[in-house]
Amino acid sequence: MTGGRWLRDLRFSLALLGPLGGMRSIPVVPEQTVRDLWPGDAAKGERLVQGTASHDGEVRRLHAGHWSEPDWPEDFRDWLQGFEWLRDLRELGSDSARARARVLVASWIQQPIADTPLQNPAITGARIASWLSHYDFFAASADEPYRRALMHRVVLEARTLMALLPTDRHDWTVLQALKGLLAAAIAIPGQTGFLSRYMKLIDPELERQILPDGCHASRSPGAQLRVLRELAEMRLMLQSTRIPMPTSLASALDRMAPVLRAFRHGDGRLALFNGTCFHSPALIDLVIARAMPRGHVLARSMKDGRFGRAASGNTVLLVDGGSPAADYPDLAHAGFLSMELSSGRSQIVVNCGSSPKKGWHEALRDAPAHSVLSIPAFPPMTWRNDGQIETCPKVNYRHTMSDTDHLIELESDCYRPAGVETYHRRLFLAREGADLRGEDRLDCKGDTPEFVLRFHLHPLIRVExxxxxxxxxxxxxxxxxxxxxxxxxxESMYFGGPTPVATQQIVVRPAEIEPEQPAYEAPSSAEEATAEQTYVEDVSVQEEEIDSSPAESVSSDSKEPIASAPPSDEETHVEEPLSTEAEVREPELPPPPRLASAIRWAFTRLDE
Structure with a gap:
């Protein structure tokens, strides 16, 4: 055990002992509650009242005091223990929903603190924030012992956050933990350590996660949404209590919201790059509105995140022009240089998306699940057994504009193991978005390896x-x-909707180039020329002798064949084989066709 881990475990154990002043100093009710910003699902709330929980396609029967089962997926378990489903019961709004919420919270806080799973600060932070933001719904009308027990538990669990933060992870989950710490600081301002710890950690965390142009360091539109959502909640908490907002938080909100807008297609959905899955367009609208209440700014450039966005007319082209984020291996996909295309509210070319399910997760992060070139025998990037990225290729990207025309040029060294020096992709969007032309080319040391170019189509596209x-x-x-x-x-699959659906893809393979026939090679010396001429003359003389010999014939009136006289001794001779200095060379077979090293293609809108 390392010294840092030992110290962290010690702090965690001390946190479970409670505050130095004892539990009597903890108020019975929060001094100020926070507000949950997001809508719930009344149908899911009704199922919870009936004793069934459903999340991300998983449906499980709930039993009193059971917060984890061996057969539960990790995502389902974390969601259940995070108590974010309280908003579903609040959305239902019935007395039975309130009673169910109260019973489930009581079931959690009645667990001995030492037996409660508290080692994941992200889940603990989500739980504290959910309790306090729904306090008026389920706890305000409860009796005093219930409210006191709840507030005691909030303090104990918030103390574990102080002990476990910062973590080794630097994504939206650590911001979720910090949000819980901030919610506890607002509800119980007497515990001054909560707010001071939050203020100490938020600045370096945002500096590490948010790039100067506003892109999240993971290069994932889905992570961009999750982080912005957490920051929007923090903003409201601070504003409602008149606590000065950290400069880093205000700056991050101002930079991230325009980037999230830039990741959207005309139908409001996010581009499916680097682990992004389906998110409701209505929720995305709400997150942007909460993060940036005034203005509808769209990021003009994402040079640090290295994404390209070309918009002309009603057409939007989104391109991944950067290397995978090595610090976020769970989100990184081998989709660099891939593209998505939409026109108006219709998505046309897409990537397949992502899934947390085993098997699908690995398949969807590989290059064939993206609209990009791939070489079947050589994946452009690989992961180690521990989940970390093993090979991280370089990617170069350039975007130039002229009026309404866009030229995006990309290149990568991702296929060097296949003998490819550089993979080039050029995309040109012109005619006010009515014409997209592209070229995918491999610069090879030797023969071009077999490769495939894919364009996955949105399920609503009808192919003819x-x-x-x-x-x-x-x-x-x-x-x-x-x-x-x-x-x-x-065939293809699309994971960019509420549920996975079958779709289609355009698959393009390179043309075969017929080799040129070898030209006649002139003799390299005078001796070879003389020998060849002698051989030709001898063959010509022999052919003349054969042609001048009398043809044997049989008369139709003769009953017996005509016998020829035997040759005289003088006429008898034995032909000697031709003697030439140049041997006859066997004709060489033509080389097999070779693959073209480039594919040129075009998507053109047909105007009626």
Missing amino acids: LEETDILLHTHDEVWRFRSDGYSSIE
């Missing part, structure tokens, strides 16, 4: 094959796809 073209029908437009390779339609 027309000779060499592929027509893509949105609800109000038709787009045509063409390429100089071999294009086909194959």
